[in-house]
Amino acid sequence: MINPKPEAIEALMESWVASNPQQAADWAGSLPAGTFRDDALSALMVHWAARDPAGAAGWMSRTGVDDGEAASVLAGSWAATNPAAAAAWASSMGNLESRRLAVSSAVSTWAHTAPQTAAAFAERLPANDRASAITAVISTWAATAPSEAAAWLTQVPFELPSDHALALGALASACTIQPVYM
16 A cells, blocks of 8 residues: 655645635545544644634534544644634543643643733643643743743642642753754
């Protein structure tokens, strides 16, 4: 069997989404589980989210297509233009792992432009989504304003010490990555 290159799948989805996103989505969603389907769904979401993120999210919700990577791509792209809507959609997903990936992507993107608002959203999430969302916010926020991110993190209660340790690790990691200048 020929295994199409990811670039070919990307080009196909870009063209197909431009002419008929619903048809492209239905085709990608009907593929058997595997790398090809994952690549097709991710490419679909990249292009559909750029044109109509609410439509793409509605399709995922209506059809029950549950692909964590595609949901993450959609949520992150959507959050660039409407972070509250993207995060709300992501947090409504039924599958725990897909929800965590999508919420983390949405709040991470959100934290680039409004870290305090993204942080407040992450804090209000249910316990099973909260730690990964807080870690995503911290990773982004600390890269540009480490003291503000650290001050916020000291005020956040965690249910599990391991969740707190994970967030602290993300803070430390973001603060120690330095740009390389040539």
